[in-house]
Amino acid sequence: xxxxxxxxLIIFFISILNFKLKSQNFEWLKTYGTKNLSEGINQLCxxxxxxxxxxxxxxxxxxxxxxxNKINFQIPYGKKEDFMVRFDSSFKTSYAKPMGNVSxxxxxxxNFGNYFLSGTxxxxxxxxxxxxxxxxxxxxxxxxxxxxxxxxxVTQFGSDTVCGVRNxxxxxxxxxxxxxSMDTTIIGKDTFYFGNQNSNFxxxxxxxxxNFLWSxxxxxxxxxxxxxxxxxxxxxxxxxxxxxxxxxxxxINTDTFYSGSGFIIKTDSFGNYIQRFLIRSNLTxxxxxxxxxxxxxxxxxxxxxxxxxxxxxxPQYKSGTPFASxxxxxxxxxxxxxxxxxxxxxxxxxxxxxxNNFLCINYNxxxxxxxxxxxxKILIDSIVLPLPNSHNIILLKTDTIGNILWANHGNTNKGGxxxxxxxxxxxxACGRFNHYIQLGNLTDTSKGGSDGFITKITDYSITRGKVSxxxxxxxxxxxxxxxxx
Numbered sequence: 502x503x504x505x506x507x508x509x510l511i512i513f514f515i516s517i518l519n520f521k522l523k524s525q526n527f528e529w530l531k532t533y534g535t536k537n538l539s540e541g542i543n544q545l546c547x548x549x550x551x552x553x554x555x556x557x558x559x560x561x562x563x564x565x566x567x568x569x570n571k572i573n574f575q576i577p578y579g580k581k582e583d584f585m586v587r588f589d590s591s592f593k594t595s596y597a598k599p600m601g602n603v604s605x606x607x608x609x610x611x612n613f614g615n616y617f618l619s620g621t622x623x624x625x626x627x628x629x630x631x632x633x634x635x636x637x638x639x640x641x642x643x644x645x646x647x648x649x650x651x652x653x654x655v656t657q658f659g660s661d662t663v664c665g666v667r668n669x670x671x672x673x674x675x676x677x678x679x680x681x682s683m684d685t686t687i688i689g690k691d692t693f694y695f696g697n698q699n700s701n702f703x704x705x706x707x708x709x710x711x712n713f714l715w716s717x718x719x720x721x722x723x724x725x726x727x728x729x730x731x732x733x734x735x736x737x738x739x740x741x742x743x744x745x746x747x748x749x750x751x752x753i754n755t756d757t758f759y760s761g762s763g764f765i766i767k768t769d770s771f772g773n774y775i776q777r778f779l780i781r782s783n784l785t786x787x788x789x790x791x792x793x794x795x796x797x798x799x800x801x802x803x804x805x806x807x808x809x810x811x812x813x814x815x816p817q818y819k820s821g822t823p824f825a826s827x828x829x830x831x832x833x834x835x836x837x838x839x840x841x842x843x844x845x846x847x848x849x850x851x852x853x854x855x856x857n858n859f860l861c862i863n864y865n866x867x868x869x870x871x872x873x874x875x876x877x878k879i880l881i882d883s884i885v886l887p888l889p890n891s892h893n894i895i896l897l898k899t900d901t902i903g904n905i906l907w908a909n910h911g912n913t914n915k916g917g918x919x920x921x922x923x924x925x926x927x928x929x930a931c932g933r934f935n936h937y938i939q940l941g942n943l944t945d946t947s948k949g950g951s952d953g954f955i956t957k958i959t960d961y962s963i964t965r966g967k968v969s970x971x972x973x974x975x976x977x978x979x980x981x982x983x984x985x986x
Contacts, residue, residue, distance in 0.1 A: 527909075528927070528959040530943035531592070532934075533557060534952025535565035535576055541933025542953035544608030546616070547924045553592065554616065555931060556600070556608050557584040557953055565948075570594035581626065585616075585650045592957075598650045601628035603642065607669030607678065611708065614648040619678060621665030622657075629655065639687065640664040641680055643706055654711040660684045663699060671708075672735035675770075679703040679730045679742065689713030698722040701730040703742065703772060717772040719753050727751060728758070734790045734797070736835055739775070741797060742766040743787040753777070763787035763801060767837060778837035782807040786826075791862040791869070793901055796840060797833050800859030800871045802826035810839040817847040828857045828879070828895070830871050832903060841903035848885065849878035856892070863921030863928055868906070870928050870958070871897040872918040881908040894918045894932065894940070896958070912939040924957075931955045 534540045537560035544556040559567070564578040569586050572594050576582060583605065586597040603626050607619035618629070621641060627634045629644060630652045641659035643666055646652060659665075664682040680702050686693045688702065689712065704716030720728040727748040734741050743765055746758045756777050758764060763785030765778040780787065783805035790799050804826050807814040818825035827847065832840040859873035875895045878888045882905055886895060894911030896918070911918070913934035922929050935951050938944065943956070 526959050527941040527943050528957040529592070530938070530940050530945060530954060530956045532938065532945045532947070532952050532954045533567070533569060534948045535560070535567050536563045536949040537565065537576070538562065538950030540949070540952055541919070542931040542955055543919045543933075544605060545920055545922050545929060545931045545955065546608065546610045547922050547929070548610060548614065549612055551590040551924060552595070553588045553922070553924065553929060553955075554610070555586050555588075555953075555955060556605055556618070557586060558605070558933075559583045559602075563949070569597050572597045574599065585646075596649070600630055600650065601632075602626045603629045603634070604665070606665060606667045607643075609669050609671045609676075611671050611674075615653070615708075616646040616650065617643065617669055617671065617676060617708075618646065619643045619666035619669040619680075636661050641666050641682070643669065643676075643678060643711065645708065645711065656706065656711040656713075658688050658713075660686045660695075667730075668732055670733055670735070674708065675735065676706050676708045677703065677733055677735060677740060678706060679733055681730075688716040691716050693718055693721075695721060696723075698725060698727070701728060701744070703730060703733065703740075705772075715771055719766070719774060720751055724748050731786070731788050732790045734792050735770075736792045736794070736797070738770045739835070740768045740770065740772060741790060741792075742768070743790045743799060743801075745784065745786045745801075747784070761785060761804075763803070765790070765797065765799065765833065765837060776837060778833055780807065780809065780831070784826075786858070788858060788860050788873075789862045791864050792835075793864050793867075793869075796835060796901065797837075798830070798862055798864070798869055798901075799832070800828075800830045800862055800873065802858040803829055809842045812842075814842075814844060818850060824856065826857050828859055828873070828875060830859060830869075830897065830899065832901070843899075843903055843905065845875075845879040845881050845886075847877050848880045849888070859895075860917070860919065861921050863923055865923035865928055866926055867901065869899045869901065870921055870930075871895075871899070872921055872930055874913075874917045875910070881905055884908045886910040890937075892917055896930070909941065912937065926959075928958045929955060930958060 539560045541558050559582045561580040567574045581602040583600045589595045605620040610616045622634045638657045639659035641664040642657045644655040662684045666678050666680040668679040681699045700722045702718045705714040730744040732743045745763045750760045751758045761784045762779040762781045767775045782803040785803040787801040805816045829844045831842040857875045861872045863870045874892045879886050889912045896909045898907040918932040933951050
């Protein structure tokens with residue numbers, strides 16, 4: 502091959518590598534807030550018309566004006582108010598509405614213009630739209646809203662001490678939930694006696710009228726946080742629940758859940774227990790789960806030595822260091838068989854700053870996006886994620902066989918990424934940040950303490966496959982393979 506052709510080939514490779522680094526971009530960043538200290542965007546979804554809907558968690562300690570583009574709301578002194586906001590496909594505000602002050606923990610939508618909320622109620626946070634709840638009827642709620650965010654039905658239930666619905670997921674005309682409660686807990690026709698420790702329940706609710714179809718619990722906690730549910734997904738008429746065990750170990754049916762293990766539990770469509778999958782370490786916390794319709798994908802954190810199938814992952818911190826959590830993502834089959842596992846490499850251990858976790862996953866067009874926060878300088882492939890502040894955002898993109906395709910971070914200063922949703926070939930991410938945020942080249946400052954943010958991550962990935970053995974000439978198309986870490 503001529504020298505000039507080699508020169509063009511080198512230039513071609515450089516351009517390909519440069520394109521790879523730029524294959525994911527933060528297209529835009531939008532922030533919303535007031536002078537108040539604690540605000541954020543914890544929930545978002547996209548409807549069938551490609552409109553984005555967010556649930557804004559407000560604060561009312563200071564009187565100020567909250568602006569969603571051209572739609573403004575005056576926040577009175579001492580009154581907390583949350584908002585639902587719709588943005589059109591060009592991300593201009595088309596509608597916004599005050600929603601009250603309950604604590605919204607779960608949020609999703611169906612394909613017919615309806616939205617579903619779930620959460621918990623307190624003495625001072627007890628208003629949702631036009632409803633003021635009475636605590637004696639229970640502290641948990643699930644609600645259905647129409648296209649204009651008006652209540653169609655609301656179901657209040659649980660105990661009057663501690664109770665809430667943490668997760669709410671819509672799958673193919675089914676609405677599933679997970680929650681927590683203590684003391685006597687009434688869910689539809691079922692009454693559970695949980696005692697003085699929080700226990701976890703799950704079930705399904707009728708999307709037409711808000712009646713419970715069924716509800717269950719798998720273990721009644723005796724000690725604080727014995728058994729904890731964190732997320733759920735539905736696949737092939739089965740429900741998959743994630744969580745972790747803190748106690749010395751428990752049993753469900755004849756299966757042992759070892760101390761410190763993270764788990765995936767498989768049930769039938771009515772919540773009847775089938776089997777479990779464990780990831781063991783000193784404390785493995787599986788926080789999120791998603792599916793591509795064939796396999797399951799999870800994210801979270803672990804402490805000390807982790808066991809994955811026949812492999813052991815030794816801690817990158819000194820063994821026995823308390824709260825020294827490491828990030829991980831992994832995949833198992835729908836039959837709960839190991840597929841792949843990945844953890845970033847820690848390259849600098851900061852003093853007394855060990856918290857790391859993946860909190861959310863989104864699957865879109867053959868790729869997976871993982872989001873969370875990190876507090877330690879880490880290395881992913883050749884990319885160093887620095888540590889400018891505490892609680893920095895981390896974002897990963899992988900394919901379904903565990904290849905890391907893209908990694909990036911956000912400087913948020915005690916902020917975090919709370920949720921993902923897909924829109925066409927892009928992904929929207931939301932969360933909160935304290936004082937300052939930087940995502941790629943995009944920056945903004947908060948108006949008070951913690952503000953909400955939403956960003957669009959646009960995909961410009963290139964096609965990759967097997968490398969041709971050559972010889973190469975100028976103008977040849979060369980496919981670069983994925984690399985496995």
